[in-house]
Amino acid sequence: MAANEVLATIKKRRSIRAFQEKQITEEELQTVLEAARYAPSAGNQQLWHFTVIQDQQLLAELNVSAKAGAAVIDNEHIQQLAKNEKFNIFFGASTVVLVSGKEDGLEIESDCAAATQNMLLAAESIGLGSCWVDLTLFAFLGEKSEYYKEKLGVPAGYRPFSSVVLGYKKVEAVNAPHRKEDVVNYIR
Template sequence: MAANEVLTTIKKRRSVRSFKSDQITEAELQAVLEAGIYAPSAGNQQLWHFTVIQDKQVLEQLNKDAKAGAAQIDNEHVQLMAKNEKFNIFYGAPTVVLVSGKEDGLMIESDCAAATQNIILAAEAIGLGSCWVDFILSAFGGEQDEQYRQQLGLPAGYKPFSSVALGYKKSEAVNAPARKENVINYIK
């Protein structure tokens, strides 16, 4: 089958964990957000909400609180990351898009995952780096949960499901690791 832009973008995209400090343009931001809102959703409900965070102080506080929350998770790998003072959950990205969904929405977790995937593919297509970051979820649910919901303008009845760190890549991504074999079976 001949390659096309979409298939090439899917195969080329890698999680970026090293960003330049320059802020992305408004046009770039709007392009990736539009891709998010064009994701499929169960029953075409479109019950997601996107919060764009570009305030450095807010990002630093989210990083701190998410790491504090993650340090309580019963997983050694997560605890090591959370306790590493040099680790930044957003990898220094100047923009983070928090993807939230209406808690009682039909299949809302899948809908938010589809929107997140669209955002990271759109970012790659226009030359931005991105990283899907669920570590941010550890900042919610604790003492500061309601404070963050208000500060970030989450609509009532919505909860965060993921986030995407966005920015310009410090370096080009490496080649894709080998894909696992024997993950497909056919019933014909």
């Protein structure tokens, strides 16, 4: 197999769920955001928007609202997380990046997913921990949706698709779990 830094980063990256309290640097943040902006997008439309949240009070508020929204969905695992008072959907990360996309954009969900993945890989490549967190989206259900869109500066006609938590890892991640071998079909 060919090997290089990109492939090594892909294989090394793990979802981190324990962070130091220290805030990431502005340079680190801008590096991760630049990687997001360089993600592929359908028709090169780049119809995404990134909201950086470092205000800890706002993150605490979003945590409570997201858990309230998650508590009523029809999924036992999600309900258990939502009802756990000690559980923080952001895992104590110092920075959260909300990824929104233009609702009528061509393949916008895929575009936002590509930007999200680029952030995760960029974070790992510079020594930051990260985790893709969709529980954030539950804060945008129901009556609080417009409130949070306005408060977070999500442009009109856009909606959140994912979020990424960023911070310094409390511990290094363990080795990768076994990967399934029988997921490729060849037609040659």
